[in-house]
Structure formats: C-alpha cells, structure tokens
Amino acid sequence: MLTELLIAAIKVIAVLVVVLSLGLVLMWFERKGSALIQDRVGANRAAVTGLGARIGIPNLGFINTALADPIKMFTKEDMVPEGADHFLHTLAPFLSLLPVLITFAVIPFGDTLRAGGMTINLQAADLNVGLLYVLATIGIGVYGTALGGWASNNRWALLGAIRASAQMISYELALGLAVIAVVMTYGTLDLQAIVRGQGGVWFGWLPRWGVMLQPVAFILLMTAGMAESKRVPFDLPESESELVAGYFTEYSGGKHAAFMLTDFVEVILVAALATTLFFGGWQVPYLYRDGFHLPGGAFLALPNAAVAIFGVVAFMIKLVAFCWLQILIRWTLPRFRYDQLMRLGWKGLVPLGLLNVLATAFVVVAFGGPH
Amino acid sequence: MVPTGYYMALSAALFAIGVAGVVLRRNVIVMFMSIELMLNAVNLAFVALGRGFGSADGQVIVFFVITVAAAEAAVGLAIMLAIFRSRETVNADEINLMRW
C-alpha cells in the first residue's frame, strides 16, 4: 500500500516536473523558433555577467534566456488595478493554470515497467474514462480566462475575456467531436488502451497509428486544440495589435507568468493529445514488449527497462515535434477575424466533425467492431 | 461504505439551502442559481438511491434532469435578459407589474 502510494507520488511529481520544465523550455523555444522563421537572431542577450562571470559561472547559451525569463516575471511588481475584484484577480491565473496541469495525469508516457517484482503502468492515473476526464478539465479551463478579464475592471480586458470564452466553448465542441470519432475507432475511453491499440503493423511495415484511421479527426483536433489554447491564428482574444494583451492586460509579475505558462502548457497538452490519439503515443514502430521485430524478419531482443525507456523517449520526441509544429503554424499564419473564427468553428468544424462521426460509425459497423 | 442515508441527508441539506436561496435573495440570477442547487440535490438523491437498489435507472433520470436543467437555464436567462432590457433591474421585488 505504501509502495503503491510512493510510486504514484513519484509518477505525479515526474509528470509535473517534466511538463513545467518543458513549458519553460518552450518559452525560449518560441523566441528562438520565431526568430529562425523570421530570419533574425532572436533572444541572445541574457548572460551571466558581473560577479557571476568573475567567479567562473559559465555562460550557458540558451539556458540563460530560459532561466532569465521566469526570474524576470516572478520578480516584477504584482499590481491589482484600482476598483478590480481583488479575490478574482488573484484567483484567475491559477484557476486557468490548474485544469491544464491536471489533465496530464491521464496521458500515458510509456508502457509498463517491470521493477522490483511489480508492474508499473507509466501513466499517472489509470482512469478507464480518461478521455472524458480530459474533456471535463478542458471545459473547466474556460473559467480562468473569463474571470481574469472580468476582474480587471478594464473594458478591453472584458472584451478579450468575452471573445476568449465564446471561442473556447465553440471549439470545445469541435474537439469533442474529433475525440468521439477516435473513441468509436478504438472502442474505449482509456488512453493507455488507445495507445496500446496503435501497436502492430499493417502489411508488415506500416505502423498502425491512429492518423491513418482518422485523418479528419486529427486535423480537427489540431485546429480545435490551437483554438482552445488561443494561439495564432486564433489569438484574437489576446491579439497584440488590437487589445494590448486582451484578457491579461492588467496582470504583471507572477500572475502574468501563470497565464503565459498556461499558454505553453496548453501547447504541450494539445501536442500530447495529438501524439496519444493519432501518432501512437509511446509506441516506437516495430518495437514490441520483447524487442524489435523489423519487417524483413530481423529480431532484436531487448530487456524490459530498455523497451520502456525507448517508449518514453519516443513519446517525448513526438511531443516536441508537435510543439514545434504549433510554433511553426503560429508564426506563419495571419490572425483570423472574430466572425471568421466563429464561422469556422460552427459552420466548418462542427459539421465536418459530425460527418466524420457518421462516416466512422458506418465503417465501424461494416467492419464489425472497433479496429 | 457510506450508507445511503448519509447521501440522502446531504441531499436534504443542499435542497433546503437552495430553498433558502430562492426565498431570501432578491437578485433573480442568484435565485436561478439556487434553483440549480435544488436540482443538484435531487440528482444526488437519485444517484444514491439508484446505487442503493443496484439499478442504473437513477443515472438515466439524472441524465435527463441535467439536460432539462440546461434547457431551462437557457430559456430562463433569455427571459431575464428581455426583462432587463425594459426594466433595467434584476431585483425580483421591483419586477412586480405584468405590464409597464
């Protein structure tokens, strides 16, 4: 009982540490990545100078910027605007950060690990309704944004908050429809089972990833996910050229850091969902529980720990790839106008999602059960 | 194992608090929220009793109650918006004429 509790605690801490540090790295990644896309150098001025340089602290390149940004944010003065609702103003950033962090509890980052006579499932919480949990937490995530804008006693922040909440609710629907199609294909809501269902190969060489079965749902998920996290091209609620900073105009210091962190952790969340549902999660092509079975007949036996580590590393690589994809899209596409955004959500994605569900239903019944 | 009676007691308490909210508050939106509270108390009672008898019918009823509550909240709030446009108030004591 105690060992189980300890293992669960270790998993939770590991997931949180990885997600939060990846969020920080993404902050830097975004600045350098955008610089790369826009053909400039980007942030390279942060350095350890003065006393630090004299006593020999090395200048570590990118880590400086990655560390300097959060330090800067947390040491800034924390203001609450006059006439604002003090309680809600303080609550909103953390109310916005909490749901996206707890969603990672059900994302599987590896297959089972056999250690010390026990089989540890590499997933912080093994819920058999994992996807419902994800939808629920995404739904709760609207409150932080909405209350942040309202509590700022600022017309433009309120406008940003209204736009943000309406957008998030509309695209939640499209997200849900994409997820339903995946659930119908695999016949289960459990994320670990969905990832396991993506093992194996077709025709001897093509990995059985979800994107082959549900390409439309993948596109829907990416689009709706980026709209949920209010990233460009859907970032009208926080548009830098229109509303100053939209719903988090009146935030400074640690609370602003919390909102920014929410943004990046949502990027990681959308990447994690895309990876888990459509790209095989921790599945490495041709890697099974006992080793590599390459198409051609070659077989390479591997110990269980190595297989698990391969899985975790593969998951991280796919995660970072999708984060990079979102950053790429952000710095390439122009922003949607608000009515175009709503039209895309309701008149474009929702009917597409419904048609996809219908088509999936036909295929599943025709093939007699989930794949 | 928690006896069903405890769940029913909690449901009774939530229901009574909802009733108190409707009676004591004059802000119509807060009265709506108290009504939602009462609906939730009833939902809890349904699920607890359903589990007590081992039947899943309680869950189905709660499913329909949640749906109907959503529909009722939407229409009720729309009515309140329409009233607010002409009366400029949401205090239930002041909305006491059938015509204006």
Added chain:
Amino acid sequence: MPLWLFGFLAALSIVSALGVILQANPVHSLLALVMTLLAVAVLFIGLGAVTLGFIQAIVYAGAIMILFLFVIWLLNLQAEAGMAGGRLAGKFFGAIAAAALMGELFAILSRAPSGANLEAPAGYGSIHNLAMLLFADYLVAFEVTSFLLLAAVVGSVALARRPAGSAAPPRAAGSR
C-alpha cells in the same frame, strides 16, 4: 468511498452552497456554485456513476455555469446592495422555513433503505451501460429531449434577441 472522503465532500458542498446564497457579488456566488457542482460530481463518481459524474462536470459546471456567467456580464450585475438591511422579518421567517424544511427532509430521507452495502453490478456506471439504457429502454425520452433542446435553443435566441435597430455594448466590471 471511504467515509472521510464523503465527509470532506459533504462539508465542501454545504459550505459552497451556503456561499452561493450568502455572497453579495453574483460572480462569487457563481464560483461557489461551480465548486458545489464539482463536489457533487465527485460524489457521483464515488457512488459508481462515473460517466454521469464527468457529464455533470462537463455539462453543468463547464457549460451551463458559463452561460450564467455570460448573462451576469451582459447585465453588468454588481454586488447586491440590498442584501444587508430591509425585509428583516421576511428573511428571518424565510430562514426558519428553510431550516424546518431541512429538518423534515432529514427525518424522512435518513431512513432510506441502506442498500449501499451491495456491490455495484459490473460496469455499473460505465458509458456502455448508460448508453444501452438510453438508446434501448428510454429511447423515446431521449429523442423527445433532443427536441426539447432544439426548442430551448430557438426560444432563447428569439427571446434574447435585441429588437432590430437598437444597440447596447456590454459594460466592464465596476465601471460606474
């Protein structure tokens, strides 16, 4: 569910429910109601109705309450000024009536048959079971509910629509 967890959730839901009816600021009331709804959702999950608990969190706490929030914004409701004074007699008797109601309900409902010692049948709260019931035994009610939702959507849009020609932008929090 263990008794301590039930006690914690029960206390949480009662305190939040009291917060709903006692807070002056309607947005604070709304947040307290969301807390109550989430506590009740966890109670559902503890009772074995896992799917229903999540549906409650997604639909009730995550959508209906946002609807309330939007309406509070549109009406620009401030903290209720008339909460303190006035109508004290009415409030006093209202509180007494509510307490009496609670007492009566306690007395009757606490004697519910304690069948909770039964193990729930396999797959009790699973989405599969719920779906089988909804689409087989209760199909007519299900279809009628969908019509009800359609009527609600059409009705609320028709009722809340601004009469053609007038325009009133939303006002920010606290702007007097």
